Amino acid sequence: MIGVGKIKHYTNLLEKPLSRGRQEVSLSAFAFLFSELVQYNQTQVDNIAELERRLEDAGYAVGARVLELLCHREKGNRRETRLLGILSFVHSTVWKVLFGKVADSLEKGTEHEDEYMISEKELLVNRFISIPKDMGAFNCGAFVAGIVKGVLDSAGFPAVVTAHFVPMEGQQRPRTTILIKFAEEVLRREARLG
Amino acid sequence: MAPLAPKTGDAVFASIDHVNAELFTLTYGAMVRQLLTDLEEVEEVNKQLDQMGYNIGVRLIDEFLAKSNVSRCVDFKETADVIAKVGFKMFLGVTASVTNWDAEGTSFSLVLEDNPLVDFVELPDTFQGLHYCNILSGVIRGALEMVSMKTEVTWVRDMLHGDDAYELRVKLLKQIPEEYPYKDDE
Numbered sequence: 001m002i003g004v005g006k007i008k009h010y011t012n013l014l015e016k017p018l019s020r021g022r023q024e025v026s027l028s029a030f031a032f033l034f035s036e037l038v039q040y041n042q043t044q045v046d047n048i049a050e051l052e053r054r055l056e057d058a059g060y061a062v063g064a065r066v067l068e069l070l071c072h073r074e075k076g077n078r079r080e081t082r083l084l085g086i087l088s089f090v091h092s093t094v095w096k097v098l099f100g101k102v103a104d105s106l107e108k109g110t111e112h113e114d115e116y117m118i119s120e121k122e123l124l125v126n127r128f129i130s131i132p133k134d135m136g137a138f139n140c141g142a143f144v145a146g147i148v149k150g151v152l153d154s155a156g157f158p159a160v161v162t163a164h165f166v167p168m169e170g171q172q173r174p175r176t177t178i179l180i181k182f183a184e185e186v187l188r189r190e191a192r193l194g
Numbered sequence: 195m196a197p198l199a200p201k202t203g204d205a206v207f208a209s210i211d212h213v214n215a216e217l218f219t220l221t222y223g224a225m226v227r228q229l230l231t232d233l234e235e236v237e238e239v240n241k242q243l244d245q246m247g248y249n250i251g252v253r254l255i256d257e258f259l260a261k262s263n264v265s266r267c268v269d270f271k272e273t274a275d276v277i278a279k280v281g282f283k284m285f286l287g288v289t290a291s292v293t294n295w296d297a298e299g300t301s302f303s304l305v306l307e308d309n310p311l312v313d314f315v316e317l318p319d320t321f322q323g324l325h326y327c328n329i330l331s332g333v334i335r336g337a338l339e340m341v342s343m344k345t346e347v348t349w350v351r352d353m354l355h356g357d358d359a360y361e362l363r364v365k366l367l368k369q370i371p372e373e374y375p376y377k378d379d380e
Contacts, residue, residue: 025218025310027211028257029285033218033329036246037225044232054228061224062217065314069216098217124213 018073021097031128038129038140048138056146056161063150066094079155083182083190086155090148091118098147099124104175114187116180118148119166123176139163141176148178158183198263203283206262215287219313226326236323243325247332248339255337258284266341270366271295273343274302277334277364286310294363301365303350304334309360317354325349331362342370 041054071079074093080086091106095118109115125140141163149161160181165174201209229239258264262280267273278290288310294303311327325331331347338345344367351357 019313021214021216023215023287023310024212025215025287026207026285027213028254030213030218030221032250032254033222033225036250037221039249040225040242040246041228058221058224058228061227062220065220065223066216069314098214100212100214 018069021069021073030124034125034140034143035128037143048135052138052142052163055140055142056149059143059146059148060150060153061146063147063152064154065150066098066147067151067154070094070097081156082193083157083186086152086157087116087180090151094147094151109179112181114182114184116182118178118180119175120178121168121171121175122173126176137165139165139176141165141178144176145178148180152180152182157186159186200264200280201262203262203280203289206280206284207287210261210284212287215310216313219310219315222311222329223315226324230321230324236321240323240325240328243328244332244335247329247334248336249332250329251333251336251338252340254285254333255340258337270299270302270343273338274304274364278304281337282306301363304362304364305351306360306362309353312354315354322355325352326354327352327360334362334364338364342372344368344370 037058038051038055041051041058045051045054067079070089070093071077074097075089080089087106090103092102095101095103103118104121105117105119107117107119109117123141123144125143129140131138145161145163149159152159152161160183162179162181164177164179166177167174226239226243229242230236233239233242258281262276262284264276264280267276274292278292282288282290282304286309288306288308290304290306292302293305295301309327311330315326317324317326328349331349335345335347346365346367348363348365349361350363351359351361353360
């Protein structure tokens with residue numbers, strides 16, 4: 001095949017039909033990949049907080065894209081503008097697509113008006129992870145917190161999102177709670193909308 | 195006890211837990227972006243991805259052997275088929291085809307038309323040297339090394355670079371003779 005050079009055909013990604021998102025890969029493929037992500041980031045940091053921040057960053061990139069994707073596919077190009085709407089979007093739609101089920105619970109913080117919590121008994125990213133003693137409160141859920149933050153931020157609901165282990169009575173493993181603390185402006189806007 | 199019959203890729207894939215491919219794809223994308231930011235040089239990113247793939251391959255082979263009932267391959271041809279039909283299917287849910295054998299039977303190509311790593315991906319002009327899926331070549335190299343085969347895996351075609359398929363060239367460098375842990379008995 002002399003003279004046949006490489007033809008560069010840039011098909012514009014945005015012109016491709018949106019897949020229905022039913023494709024699956026093995027859980028272990030994801031687990032292997034995620035563990036490499038954690039290990040790589042571990043080599044780039046010298047403390048736990050920094051490691052969590054980097055995992056959150058990685059998750060954030062996922063979240064921003066998930067919002068865009070799901071708004072197109074599941075919501076007919078509409079995006080939630082109300083606080084409860086976006087929260088239930090995260091808790092139900094996002095969770096269902098990414099993790100195959102809705103999150104175990106969505107609660108409002110009792111002490112602070114601006115805090116909400118999404119809890120999961122067995123979070124996907126924590127399933128194959130055991131935290132060495134010397135790493136203290138490190139939580140791989142930071143990655144999922146990042147996803148949630150990415151979705152919320154991109155939807156116009158800036159928030160601080162963190163992941164915590166909460167011990168549960170009678171259970172060997174703690175559950176993971178994703179704590180969402182919305183920025184003041186979000187609550188002000190919400191109050192104005194009534 | 196007679197050895198169990200090897201399972202087909204479909205059978206293994208059906209019997210294991212799954213996750214949504216989009217979560218997998220986007221996570222991989224986030225990782226590649228982190229590498230590009232940290233390492234700055236595209237060549238370094240290629241190297242790092244290959245290393246990560248190698249680390250995965252070294253561990254993945256255990257799960258592969260345990261769940262597929264595949265035992266020792268009689269020749270490199272069988273190895274190629276098992277990677278393409280069982281390995282790829284079991285982990286990524288896609289199958290590859292095996293082509294372009296050389297005369298000695300020591301190198302072949304794996305051709306992928308469907309590749310779950312690259313959904314939503316477009317390579318900007320500045321990263322044309324990036325082998326976005328370089329993690330795959332590392333995985334294959336690492337996994338084969340654990341079953342006594344030293345290989346070299348390189349990209350020949352890449353749809354992100356405008357080709358019509360993904361093609362990985364796998365070349366057998368040498369078979370490492372089995373070493374028994376004699377020391378234990380001394």
